[in-house]
Amino acid sequence: MLKQSLQQKLLQKLSPLQIQVIKLLEIPTAQLEQRIKEELEENPVLEYGSDSESDDDYDYDYDGDSDSKESDMDKDELSIDEYINNDDIPAYRLQAKNYSKDDKHEDIPFSVGTSFHENLTSQLGLRDLTNRQLVIAEYVIGNIDEDGYLRREVDEIVDDIAFMQNMEISPDEVEEVIKVIQDFDPAGVGARDLRECLLLQLERKSGDSSALKNALEIIRDHFEEFTRKHFEKIARRKDLSDSELKDAIDEILKLNPKPGGALSNPLHKTVQHIIPDFILEYEDGEFQLSLNSRNLPELRINNTYSDMLNEYQVNRKNQSREQKEAVMFVKQKLDSAKWFIDAIKQRQNTLMLVMEAILDYQREYFVEGDETRLRPMILKDIAERTNLDISTVSRVSNSKYIQTHFGIFPLKYFFSEGLQTDTGEEVSTREIKKILEECIAAEDKRRPLTDEKLVQILREKSYNIARRTVAKYREQLNIPVARLRKEL
Known part of the structure; x- marks a missing residue:
C-alpha cells in the first residue's frame, strides 16, 4: 500500500x-x-x-543539444x-x-637519492636470476614494508602473480627467491617475523665465539622466553652462567629489529x-x-x-x-x-x-x-x-x-587533559607523564619499578592517581611493563 x-x-x-x-x-x-x-x-x-600577464591558452569541450x-x-x-x-x-x-x-630563516632541505626499495631492486642485478625469478623477486620486494619485513604469505604471492602476471608458479619457487633476497643488504631484510629477522643477522655474523653461538641458539630455541625476558629460565635450560648469558644477550641487543631503517646514508633512502x-x-x-x-x-x-x-x-x-x-x-x-x-x-x-x-x-x-x-x-x-x-x-x-x-x-x-593535586592545583597530564619518564629512566633495571610502585611515588608528590591510570600513561609513552624492562 x-x-x-x-x-x-x-x-x-x-x-x-x-x-x-x-x-x-x-x-x-x-x-x-x-x-x-x-x-x-x-x-x-x-x-x-x-606583473606580466599570462598568455596561456585554454580548451573547452561541449556536446548535447545546442x-x-x-x-x-x-x-x-x-x-x-x-x-x-x-x-x-x-x-x-x-x-x-x-x-x-629579519627574514633570516633558511629553507629546510629535502633529501634526494635512492629509496629503500630501489636499493633492494638494484641488488637483483648482482644475482644470476632467470626472467621468471626476476618477476617473482620484483613482486616480493614490492611487498617488503619500510621496516624490511615481508608481510605477505607465500600462497598469497603465488595467487597474486598468477592473477596479475598470468604466470603459474609454485610456493617452492617463491621460497627460493625469498632466500635470495634475504641474502641482500641490510642483513635481516625479507624476514617474515622478528625471530627470522634476528636469525638472519646472527647467521651472517662472522666468528665462532661462544657468545655468538649462544645468542643464535637462544633466538632459535628459546625465542618466546627471550621476548618475555625469562632470563633465569633460559640460563637453567642452557646451563649458562650469568656472564655467559649476559654476553649472549649483548650480542642480540646489537641486532637491528627494523633492518629497513638501517640504511642511514641519505643516498640510500629518502629522509622525511x-x-x-x-x-x-x-x-x-x-x-x-x-x-x-x-x-x-x-x-x-x-x-x-x-x-x-x-x-x-x-x-x-x-x-x-x-x-x-x-x-x-x-x-x-x-x-x-x-x-x-x-x-x-x-x-x-x-x-x-x-x-x-x-x-x-x-x-x-x-x-x-x-x-x-x-x-x-x-x-x-x-x-x-x-x-x-x-x-x-x-x-x-x-x-x-x-x-x-x-x-x-x-x-x-x-x-592535554588536566588533573588536580591533593592541594587542589590543576596540572597537565603531560607533567605526570614527564615524572613517570624520569622515574623509569632512573630505576634499577635489575629491579624495575612496577606500576604499583610508580603510584606510590606519585602519591608522595601529591598526585593521587589510580594504578590503571598510571598504566595508561605508561602505555601512551610506549614504555613496557616492569617485567619487560628488566635487564641483567
Whole structure:
C-alpha cells in the first residue's frame, strides 16, 4: 500500500568555498605547495601573481543539444561586473605576514637519492636470476614494508602473480627467491617475523665465539622466553652462567629489529624532513608569530579571461552559441579560481587565529619551553577562544608543526587533559607523564619499578592517581611493563 506524506528536513549544505577551506585546513604546509600547483595546472584562469600577464591558452569541450544549452544560458544571468572589476579580484599574496622581521630563516632541505626499495631492486642485478625469478623477486620486494619485513604469505604471492602476471608458479619457487633476497643488504631484510629477522643477522655474523653461538641458539630455541625476558629460565635450560648469558644477550641487543631503517646514508633512502607551519620567535620579552609559507606562490586571476567576459558584455547579443558556451566555461573557472584564492586566504587566517590562541593560552610555556609550565588544554578551550568549531580546531592542530627557539613541536603536543593535586592545583597530564619518564629512566633495571610502585611515588608528590591510570600513561609513552624492562 502506497502512502504519501510531507516531511520537513533541515539540511546544512556546504558551499564550494567552505568545502575548499575544510580540505585545505587539513593539509600541512609541506603539502600545500603541491596542492596549489595542482590547482594551477587544472585551472587556466588561475596564475602566478607576477606583473606580466599570462598568455596561456585554454580548451573547452561541449556536446548535447545546442538549442537547449542556449536556452539554459539565457536563463542563467551572468554577473559580469564582479569579474571585470579588478578591485574585486585582488592578487592575494600568500607571503603576507608570513615571514619574520629579519627574514633570516633558511629553507629546510629535502633529501634526494635512492629509496629503500630501489636499493633492494638494484641488488637483483648482482644475482644470476632467470626472467621468471626476476618477476617473482620484483613482486616480493614490492611487498617488503619500510621496516624490511615481508608481510605477505607465500600462497598469497603465488595467487597474486598468477592473477596479475598470468604466470603459474609454485610456493617452492617463491621460497627460493625469498632466500635470495634475504641474502641482500641490510642483513635481516625479507624476514617474515622478528625471530627470522634476528636469525638472519646472527647467521651472517662472522666468528665462532661462544657468545655468538649462544645468542643464535637462544633466538632459535628459546625465542618466546627471550621476548618475555625469562632470563633465569633460559640460563637453567642452557646451563649458562650469568656472564655467559649476559654476553649472549649483548650480542642480540646489537641486532637491528627494523633492518629497513638501517640504511642511514641519505643516498640510500629518502629522509622525511619536518617543515614547520609556524615560526615563533621570542626576543626582548616579546613573541613574534608568523606562518612559514616562503615557498608558496602568489596567486591571482588571469586578466585575459576577465577581458574576454568584458568583450562579451559589450557584444552580448551578437554572440554565437559556441561563444556563449566558452563564456560559461570561463565563468565556471573564474568561480573556481576565486573560491580557491579565498579558501587559501581563509586557511591562513584560521591557522593564525588558532595558533595565536594556543600561544596566548600557553604563554608561560613558550617563554622557555619548560614542560612543567604547560597548562591543561583541550580542543574546546581553543574553540571557545576563537569562536571556531571544535572540528575546525582539530583540523588545524592535526599534522601541523611550530618552530620555536627551543625546538620543533607538533601542535597536538600542547593539548592535554588536566588533573588536580591533593592541594587542589590543576596540572597537565603531560607533567605526570614527564615524572613517570624520569622515574623509569632512573630505576634499577635489575629491579624495575612496577606500576604499583610508580603510584606510590606519585602519591608522595601529591598526585593521587589510580594504578590503571598510571598504566595508561605508561602505555601512551610506549614504555613496557616492569617485567619487560628488566635487564641483567
